[in-house]
Amino acid sequence: MRAAEWLIDPAIAYLNHGGYGALPQPVAEAAALVRADVEANPTDAMTRQWQGRVDDVRSRVAALLRGTADNLVFVPNATAGTAAVISSLGLAPGDEVVATDHRYPAVASQLGVAARRGVHIIETHVPVDIASPADIVAAVTAIVGPRTRLIVLDHVASPTGFVFPVRELVTAAHAAGVPVLVDAAHAPGQIDVDLGAIGADFWVGNLHKWVCSPRACAVMHVAPQWHDTIRPLVASDGYADGFQPAFDWTGTFDAVPLLAVPAALDFFAALGWPEVRRHQHALVTAGAESVADALGTEVAIADAFTAAMRLVRLPVTCTVTACSVVSRPASCAASSTDSGRGSSIRRIAAVNSSRIATRVPSSSATCRAPSVTSAR
């Protein structure tokens, strides 16, 4: 990958690829052609050709993620996908949703909306220095109870870059009879996803982050048994016609990002996904080690739980309140951190001495490890 293939300003060392993605030059050019094609006859593109074009993109994305096209729909972004799932489930007062303290703020807000209706949100602490997938499974399943209606997990967590063992977690959750929503905003492209093997009920991933489609475009997988339940927040023409019709058209929008996804897939296919991922991991690891060396600290998360984003400890300590659930919430006296009138978000609190860390992301558009100077 050459820096010249990207639109990033060459004067800056752009290190936040995970934030919003970035556009490779060939994908930008392909998207411009798609736009010209759509604009040549908007009615034809958005009406007569629409279903065929969406279905073509769906097949390409299904192949990337090793999923079944029938289970996939597109949403503008991961936020829209997780919101659609959480709001479609008909969670009732007294129901419980289990999450971890790695969850993204938008998901926390969505769970907060449910909490205002009397749903109990229980967050468990997953330490970044956890040793094995089995320990993570134990931390999450320990707080599943008879009222648990949903477990919400990250695939690749935003603040830490921690790659969760979602397959093992889904297996354990299903053994307990609980469906799983995976916030996989960072997963497509960054890691090799096998939706069939993961078996999650709901899985939502952005295509504009690590697949580098134009912003904004995301894909959502919904297992067949939930097709009658999950609907978008916005009802439009196809809402009553079933799962895919309801999501395939939610009103007029900019179709170019979605229709340009195949160009982004072609760009990375030509480079070879395994090679791209190997390169990104090596690059970010070298960068993180270089930053850690300069700071006199260490890279915080074991290699096995990382991909293209790494966490580096900062040379400061502070006392924080970490979330740690050790038993059923009802039996925990000092449990509740309530976030508002009528809400019920419980974080079982334990005061920990914890060091502060910062995320160092790899960037598809960055060909060298970040210099220590730029990281300071």
Ligand SMILES: Cc1ncc(COP(=O)(O)O)c(C=O)c1O
């Ligand atoms: C883990 C995670 N979930 C959700 C989101 C939200 O993505 P979007 O803003 O595209 O909806 C992000 C964005 O960075 C994220 O990292």
